[in-house]
Amino acid sequence: MKKNLVIVESPAKAKTIERFLGKDYHVMSSYGHIRDLKKKDFSVDIENNFTPIYEIPDDKKKVVAELKAAAKQAETVWLASDEDREGEAISWHLFDALGLKDDNTKRIVFHEITDTAIHRAIETPRKIDKNLVDAQQARRVLDRIVGFELSPVLWRKIKPALSAGRVQSVAVRLIVEREREIQQFNSESAYRIIAIFTKKEGGESFEVKAEYNKRLKTKEEALALLEKLKSSLFSIEDVTVKPARKSPAAPFTTSTLQQEASRKLGFSVAQTMSVAQRLYESGKITYMRTDSVNLSGLAINTAKAEVTQLYGPEYVKVRQYTTKSKGAQEAHEAIRPTYIQNSAIDGTAQEKKLYDLIWKRTVASQMADAQLEKTTALIDISNDKGKFVANGEVLKFDGFLRVYLEGTDDEDAEVTDGILPPLTQGEALDMRETIATQRFTQRPPRYTEASLVRKLEELGIGRPSTYAPTISTIQNREYVEKRSLEGEQRPYNVLALKNGKLKDTDKTETFGADKNKLVPTDIGMVVTDFLMESFPSILDYNFTADVEKDFDKIAEGKTQWNKSIADFYKVFHPIVEEVSQTHTEHKAGERILGSDPKTGRQVSVKIGRYGAVAQIGSSEEEEKPLFAPLQKTQSIETITLEETLKLFDLPRTVGTFRDKDVVAAVGRFGPYLRHDGKFVSLPKGIDPLEVLLEEAIELIEAKEKKDREKTIKTFPEEPGLQVLNGRYGPYITFEKKNYKIPKNQEPSELTLDRCRQIIAEATDGTTKKKKTTRKTTAKKTKK
């Protein structure tokens, strides 16, 4: 047995460190926290000074047993969990749960996994910092109190199985508030006026595009200006040339990686993390859950060498970045390639793409600024006070842009002209054409997963390890949905002046279309409104930042953690009590819309067991109430009495066809028709309340035809195997599984043997994959 046992948090880290430390050290991993508050019950003893009740979760028992056995045999145990609040707590829990002894246990920390950093750490051990541990306990207990006291209130007032918490509830609030801003947004329009001037020089003709330095509110003003311009003379009043620079972005943190992967590769936040995890486990990148932009000295030197070799020394600029984000704990390095000299790797397409992004970002971060020259020309109008302004931008030295430019979320970035022709003061220009276009102000953008992460990080809410899970939680609870919304059409006006003639055209454009954006559901809105009304302090955007200040005081030893929690509880708990006791007759968010003209019974909408629902009558009445779910496009906030009553007209019998009823209804997946036991989805734009029998029959027959065409081939000797035509083209189906048909294969010419071969090849591939993963896990358990 080896003399030294080192315990780190991650197994991939353990492997690397063992290489650096040599044969006297055995490095094992705790796989994160090994103890937590008991999963069941409140598990914070309020009466007893908020004593936490910890347990080792079932899936951690084995790890703890193995660590315990190894610790017993070791002369010295080195606790090397991360140097942050959570890491310190992990060490403390390990110390306690493994029954370690003070005299042969040492606490060490390092921020980067390099040979020197680790050896330096071993030379400078310390004791566990109990104050920092207490700060973590305070954090943990506070989150439990908030989560486990608020959630049950929601179960009672709104719907079972809902949840609230310090992080998730604020995330939902951001989305709800943004949606309301969008709803209330009134766009205003103004005319943007752009002229194209020409200049002749030495037989060559140049174009200069310039914008009028004012936007004009009304069509009258725009027309008046164009009218005036008919007789204007134009000349260059002034030309200024200014140098400008652009600097590269800092190396990736978890949040910036998620944003860039979303913008440039279209990855979801969860997808980015799982691809990054694979890159990390195979040793290709450094740790992917980090809030630090710091690079190790070694990494900087390698990047420098790489840039010099690839692009030349003039492209090098060594830079140290500092973290701006609130509450960063910087236990790790920034996310970078482990070996920067590898500009590409083997792997899946996704792995390659993400690695490429990380490589470029890292290398660019150590490169020179890009140098630009910005030219602004002011063009005088002889008979008007306004000016035309032409902007040109020339790249003098590309610097880091040669490798990488950070993406933006800005959907309509300014159009800047590339290069301006040489212009001299006083010189006259001819106007070729002027176009005044009616432009509308833009509503605020909806959040994407990645832009929500950015906002949370900005507010100091959540941690690199929780951004992705938080995004899934608020979707799983059905507080928000990722949706694509169709835009609306709106008219706009274009006025053009050319050759002294004015043309007035009305055009239409689509606006407000959105793809894959986070949109609140009715549940999300009702829960947020309720929490905002009853617990505004918890939903405050500064709540986390404020409690973090308390945690810092605990970490500095200036406050007792239980005292800090007691102060919070003293204020918080009575509000919970009060809110739960004010027994509202109606559920939160319920709206009473009026009465049903047929029966006189009350018509209302609320959040039901399965989401938003309309109701006629109430449960107190003898006659049972009627229920109907709201449609996807409707909201309990805005639905009217008429719209609500209409919902009860479904399911509706449209008529009969081949002696069978045709029924229109709305199901989980939208409106549909049912006929003779078969279902036909109604296409967009056809209302189940209005659909005519003829239309319905047409749709049913079309579906029947499609079904007939669906089957390309069947085989009498193997009825379970079929060649079908699906949404994404032909495929083979067999025993509930589907198989892709090779590109060069004509589906109608498939034989049974060939099908079996395709299936065999496909299944062979998957079992192979499974086998390799099993091998690696087997290896792990072996040691």
Next chain:
DNA sequence: CAGTGAGCGAGCTTCCGCTTGACTT
């Protein structure tokens, strides 16, 4: 990825942070 199509009165939901799991013998 390959197709779906209720119900709205009974008993258990829930937090945030660390980490990687993986049932065929």
